[in-house]
Amino acid sequence: MKPIDWQAQWIWNDLPENTPNVYLEARKVFELERVPETAMLHISANQEYIVYVNGTKAGRGPSPSDNAWKYFDSIEVGSLLRSGRNAIAILAYNFGTKEIVIEQAQGPGGIIAQLDLSFGSETQRVCTDDSWRCRRSPRWVTKVTRQHMWGGYREIYLADGEDGWEGVDYDDAGWPGAVAIAPAMSADSPWPRLLPREIPFLSRRFVSPVSIVRTEANYGTVDGAEYMLSEAGGRTESGQSTAMRIEAGTPGAMPAVVFDFGRVTVGYVEIELQAPEGGVIQLHYGESLDLAHYDTFMLKQGSNRLEPFGRRAFRYVKLVVQAASAPVAVSLFGVRFVHYDFAEMGTFECSDPLLNRIWDVGTYTTIVNSQDHLEDCPLREKALWIADAIVMGKVIYQTFGDSRLLRKCLLQGARIQLPEGAIPGTGPERNGKILPDFCAHWLFGVYEHWTYTRDEAFLAELWPSIVRLLDWFRAQEDEDGLFAKANRRPWWCFIDWAEYIDRRDRVTAVNCFYAKALGLAGELAEATDRAEQANDWRERGESLKAAIRQKLRLEGREEFADCLTDEGLSIQSTAQTNFSAIWSGVTEGEEADRYIRDQYEQGRTPELKGAFFYHIVLETLFSCGFDNRAIEKIRSYWGEMLSRGATTWWETFDPDSPHSTVPGPYMGNTPTYLRDDVPVSFCHGWGAAPTYLLTRYVLGIDVSELGDGVVHFRFRPGDVGSARGEVPTRYGTIKAEWSKGEDGAIRYRAIVPQGLQWIAHDGLDACAEIKQLP
Numbered sequence: 001m002k003p004i005d006w007q008a009q010w011i012w013n014d015l016p017e018n019t020p021n022v023y024l025e026a027r028k029v030f031e032l033e034r035v036p037e038t039a040m041l042h043i044s045a046n047q048e049y050i051v052y053v054n055g056t057k058a059g060r061g062p063s064p065s066d067n068a069w070k071y072f073d074s075i076e077v078g079s080l081l082r083s084g085r086n087a088i089a090i091l092a093y094n095f096g097t098k099e100i101v102i103e104q105a106q107g108p109g110g111i112i113a114q115l116d117l118s119f120g121s122e123t124q125r126v127c128t129d130d131s132w133r134c135r136r137s138p139r140w141v142t143k144v145t146r147q148h149m150w151g152g153y154r155e156i157y158l159a160d161g162e163d164g165w166e167g168v169d170y171d172d173a174g175w176p177g178a179v180a181i182a183p184a185m186s187a188d189s190p191w192p193r194l195l196p197r198e199i200p201f202l203s204r205r206f207v208s209p210v211s212i213v214r215t216e217a218n219y220g221t222v223d224g225a226e227y228m229l230s231e232a233g234g235r236t237e238s239g240q241s242t243a244m245r246i247e248a249g250t251p252g253a254m255p256a257v258v259f260d261f262g263r264v265t266v267g268y269v270e271i272e273l274q275a276p277e278g279g280v281i282q283l284h285y286g287e288s289l290d291l292a293h294y295d296t297f298m299l300k301q302g303s304n305r306l307e308p309f310g311r312r313a314f315r316y317v318k319l320v321v322q323a324a325s326a327p328v329a330v331s332l333f334g335v336r337f338v339h340y341d342f343a344e345m346g347t348f349e350c351s352d353p354l355l356n357r358i359w360d361v362g363t364y365t366t367i368v369n370s371q372d373h374l375e376d377c378p379l380r381e382k383a384l385w386i387a388d389a390i391v392m393g394k395v396i397y398q399t400f401g402d403s404r405l406l407r408k409c410l411l412q413g414a415r416i417q418l419p420e421g422a423i424p425g426t427g428p429e430r431n432g433k434i435l436p437d438f439c440a441h442w443l444f445g446v447y448e449h450w451t452y453t454r455d456e457a458f459l460a461e462l463w464p465s466i467v468r469l470l471d472w473f474r475a476q477e478d479e480d481g482l483f484a485k486a487n488r489r490p491w492w493c494f495i496d497w498a499e500y501i502d503r504r505d506r507v508t509a510v511n512c513f514y515a516k517a518l519g520l521a522g523e524l525a526e527a528t529d530r531a532e533q534a535n536d537w538r539e540r541g542e543s544l545k546a547a548i549r550q551k552l553r554l555e556g557r558e559e560f561a562d563c564l565t566d567e568g569l570s571i572q573s574t575a576q577t578n579f580s581a582i583w584s585g586v587t588e589g590e591e592a593d594r595y596i597r598d599q600y601e602q603g604r605t606p607e608l609k610g611a612f613f614y615h616i617v618l619e620t621l622f623s624c625g626f627d628n629r630a631i632e633k634i635r636s637y638w639g640e641m642l643s644r645g646a647t648t649w650w651e652t653f654d655p656d657s658p659h660s661t662v663p664g665p666y667m668g669n670t671p672t673y674l675r676d677d678v679p680v681s682f683c684h685g686w687g688a689a690p691t692y693l694l695t696r697y698v699l700g701i702d703v704s705e706l707g708d709g710v711v712h713f714r715f716r717p718g719d720v721g722s723a724r725g726e727v728p729t730r731y732g733t734i735k736a737e738w739s740k741g742e743d744g745a746i747r748y749r750a751i752v753p754q755g756l757q758w759i760a761h762d763g764l765d766a767c768a769e770i771k772q773l774p
Contacts, residue, residue, distance in 0.1 A: 006184035103431035209259035220255030263647030279324025287682035340370035362691030369685035401728035421472025440513035454707030497610035611687030627716035649687030
């Protein structure tokens with residue numbers, strides 16, 4: 001895209017700073033002598049906007065970002081313009097409070113828009129400035145309670161406040177003028193930069209509920225709820241228009257219906273209904289049947305088209321009607337499902353139906369969490385937690401062949417790097433949440449993106465951040481070169497959701513990750529002709545490994561203590577610590593095999609209860625040749641989630657908990673057990689590791705070094721009898737199929753696109769039939 005010649009100004013109204021929960025409407029009327037050849041609208045807001053051109057919705061955005069690196073969208077709107085009078089109308093939202101646990105959605109309210117019109121050799125421009133009209137929307141009640149302290153406010157929508165303000169013929173003479181805040185790209189603006197959108201617009205499609213959990217009369221009646229299950233949205237197979245009819249005329253009646261969308265869905269609920277005498281509709285949402293009330297609509301008399309402004313994540317929705325003197329007829333109810341628009345998707349099918357289901361659920365979980373950035377969970381936080389993103393990135397490489405989404409996430413991490421060099425564990429807005437292990441995971445993600453793409457511009461942009469990050473790590477070293485005081489406040493030494501890990505001072509897992517980061521950074525330096533830097537980082541990495549082996553190993557034993565304090569080594573030695581050592585190359589060879597065989601497989605360490613760290617455990621088991629054990633763990637852990645009804649992967653889960661339980665504040669299977677203020681996540685992308693690992697080791701296609709034009713065929717199938725599948729890449733689709741004969745002989749066939757080289761491992765070099773497309 002050509003750089004934008006920004007002439008627009010950021011605008012808002014004259015509300016006091018830090019006014020919470022503001023819905024603002026801004027509009028501008030302008031004249032055109034003729035319809036332009038092109039009409040590109042560049043637009044952004046803090047934090048969200050919906051834009052209308054001549055009354056038609058043209059788009060919504062922008063992609064969430066730090067205020068110092070604000071994204072804008074470019075939307076072609078020529079088809080919506082006409083000769084004569086035209087209008088641009090923008091609904092914007094600003095959260096307006098600092099009281100949010102994840103420290104996101106910060107900064108003052110602002111709107112910026114610039115319509116660049118081309119008439120051949122002539123141009124015209126419409127820009128936000130103080131000539132625009134601007135008002136606080138009359139459609140939302142402003143003083144409402146929060147959904148929870150990780151997210152935003154509930155919504156109470158007043159349909160009677162609709163006055164056609166989006167249209168060209170609306171009279172805005174009574175509106176106050178906008179207040180100009182700052183010119184675009186001004187250094188002293190709250191938003192000193194404007195970046196073009198780095199990924200495609202999200203996919204949006206209408207999805208209907210798949211079943212009805214229950215209806216509740218509650219002194220009223222509900223008839224025809226099944227009509228809402230049709231993809232046609234309120235039409236029978238014959239095409240006859242139908243509606244769900246709800247009567248709530250009895251004083252105090254609250255008839256309701258609970259719909260099931262089949263699995264967690266993310267998007268914007270849409271409702272169309274007739275309410276002859278008005279009434280009230282409330283929506284309660286849940287990823288489980290533990291539903292929470294978020295949205296209230298005060299209906300106007302007659303026709304209503306309803307949609308919450310905020311995005312919702314749920315599997316179940318309860319629709320409640322009250323205070324309706326005449327029956328309410330609902331003709332449409334569903335959700336506009338939104339997610340990143342992956343162009344392609346791979347496949348996986350093997351002889352074990354359970355593993356197939358696990359692969360499918362991991363794929364879907366990744367799709368749901370792939371939004372404008374990779375989100376840890378779409379319900380509670382919607383945040384860019386970097387370690388979660390790295391796991392999902394591996395799934396995306398192996399399943400969708402996409403590199404743009406994780407590229408954006410890694411760049412956003414670098415853009416909010418703190419002055420001392422640490423990269424916050426979450427984003428995309430700058431905050432003080434330092435997790436030492438997540439800092440290393442960011443670098444692991446950079447390395448994996450580099451080997452997958454060899455994107456030189458990407459690495460060049462990130463190089464200063466890599467250097468500063470490793471300088472920050474070095475500044476935390478003690479006299480032995482160990483990363484010290486990892487548990488200092490306000491840091492969070494995470495490692496895994498496991499309270500039994502001893503995380504004091506010189507934490508072994510953090511030091512292992514630091515050593516791994518140094519080694520990988522050395523490879524990046526060598527690949528970009530920085531030989532001196534490469535040697536320095538590699539030498540430091542090897543020295544750190546030696547210090548870990550010398551200082552953090554339990555006396556007389558091969559395994560490592562969780563940590564070292566001034567009082568000595570911890571008596572705790574967990575699987576997380578020792579798998580970190582193997583995965584990072586601190587423990588190698590026969591020592592690694594002995595730990596897995598004699599400690600882990602014998603159950604001498606506490607079982608993991610969180611899906612996140614299993615990506616390290618499973619990668620280690622597969623790479624060390626314990627593929628039977630890896631597949632057994634996938635079946636037992638993720639398979640047990642499926643047996644309890646999981647349709648997306650849960651944040652944490654204890655397979656030993658009673659079978660009647662799922663994650664919940666009172667059921668367990670959550671790190672926030674008995675806390676009623678923290679929403680529980682049933683859709684966490686960090687649990688999707690089996691999807692990429694099944695493709696990589698059971699199907700046998702490893703595209704992690706695609707940047708070198710190489711695909712590796714690895715084969716660690718455990719007891720699986722056959723598999724087939726596809727992996728899309730920028731070269732084309734890689735296909736593989738194999739089966740095991742009665743005599744145990746493997747027949748492996750693969751097709752590789754033109755331009756790719758391949759390397760076969762694990763005996764496949766002797767038996768595989770690999771062909772290249774002409």
